[in-house]
Amino acid sequence: MNIQTRGEITPAWCAAATAMLLITVTTITGNTAVVTALRRLRRTPAHYPLASLAAADLLVGTFVLPIAVARELFIFQLTSLLDWALCSCWSTLDVLCCTASILSLCALGWERWCCITAPLARAQRIKRAKLYAMLIWPVSTAVALPTAFIPSPKHYLTGEVAKACTVNTNVGYVFFSTTFSFYLPATIMVTFYVRILRLLAVPPTIRAHRGRQNQIIDAESKSPVKTHEFKAKKPRTTEFTTPQKHRLQIPVGSSNDQISSPKKTPNSPGGLVPRQRRATRTIIMLMSLFMACWLPFFVMLPVDSLCECVWDTFWQWCTWLGYANSAINPLVYAAASPSVRRALHASLTSSSSSGTRTVLSPSMRRP
Structure with a gap:
């Protein structure tokens, strides 16, 4: 395999390389810490789809982003079957992890819906959440696997240098993959959260x-x-x-006849309803960031497969905006969940014992 830089090494080239490497390192370290932290938490319904989402982001950082950085900064001359196999694995894993991420968010939406509509069925929700988290990966594989075998036309404009390990722009496959890996799950996810917000808006x-x-x-x-x-x-x-x-x-305590004790009613700051609202806000933040990061790419990809009119620079911006979502998600976990922050701190230091367990917050406890 012959390798040379894409263009001259200029300040712009160095800035792009620094930004890509920063996203890659942040994605790997952040999601490794989250996966380690989730192992310390007591199992709750939200644990399983969150773990699936963190695992998908960790796979992106470990296997997808290094090759993505290389193909953006260097020119590869693919000369062997091994090179083709490497690119096929990369493109398949790229689609698989993106699909797994949004399906994990759908599972989180389902868990939030069940938490609000059936708060007492915790044991049943844990079983279903575990099952759905396991089903995410076979479904994602079924969507991603065809990209390794369906031929893709070249989609570079005149004067642009072709990249190794190109993204599949076969029109039929593009519309199939974008429908099942983004648009259909995103529609389901948005529907879940619209209904959740309506329920939370009704005074209990x-x-x-x-x-x-x-x-x-x-x-x-x-x-x-x-x-x-x-x-x-x-x-x-x-x-x-x-x-x-x-x-x-x-x-309610026997020494006080008033109903609205701030620590004892479901609507109080530490009560059931505020915990549900905080948990829902966390998942909505994840969903909103995912949509903001990946929507430009999933609009650009079908357009380019039809007209081959998208410039390489725009491709680069949209693609790396989507990849940046995998680096942002761990920050959302840490900012929104005190227990995840504590578990992250414990996993990054040696001050706590290896058997420490904390509760995934905010969550429903068994009454």
């Missing part, structure tokens, strides 16, 4: 049990809606009703 109903009476109080107006007889010796509880009519009873 709080039922307060006081001695012989049970008052249903609206979360906004705090006014009684209905009363009925209640046993005098039964402990007082606050009952939270989800939008899907599932009930969750939380004990």
Whole structure:
């Protein structure tokens, strides 16, 4: 394999090389730390799709980005079957990891939906989340594998130097892969989160049990809606009703007759509803960043497969904007989840024992 630089070594070439290497190193180190941190966390429904997403990003940084850097900075003369096999593996893994990332986000959307609509079915959600996380990879492989065998036309404009390990721009395969690896999952994901946001916007109903009476109080107006007889010796509880009519009873201290104790009601800062909102905001951040980073690429790719009119510089910007998403995701985990920050700190230092377990926060605990 003969190698030479793509153009002269100028300040612009050095700046591009530095940026690409920084993205690569950040992706590898950040996602390695996240995968290590997730191993320290107690298993929760959100753990499995998060681990799948971090694994996909780690594979991108380890196997996809080094070759992507090389093909952007150097010219390869492919002269052997081994070179072809290497490029085939690279292009397949590239599509596979991107597909696995967005399917993992879909699984996270499903988990958030179930957490809000069926908060008490935690054990069932864990089993399903584990199953869905396992199914992500066979589905992603089925979408990615054809790229190694379907011939791709050249898509370089006059005067541009062809790159080794080209992206497959076969029209039929491009529309197949973009549909199943991006547009269809993205549509499902957005639908999930629109419905979740609508549910969280509805004020929950709080039922307060006081001695012989049970008052249903609206979360906004705090006014009684209905009363009925209640046993005098039964402990007082606050009952939270989800939008899907599932009930969750939380004990209220006997020394205070007021319902809205800031530490004991589901709507208080440490209550159930705020935890759900924080968890949902974290996943929405991941989804929004993924869409912002990858949407330009998935618009450009079908356009270029049809008209071969996209300049190489635009290809480079759109492609590396998508790759940068794998470096950004670990920062979102650390910024949004205190427990992940603690586990990251523990995994990067030797101050904690190897058996330390923390709870993935924010999450639902078994009542």
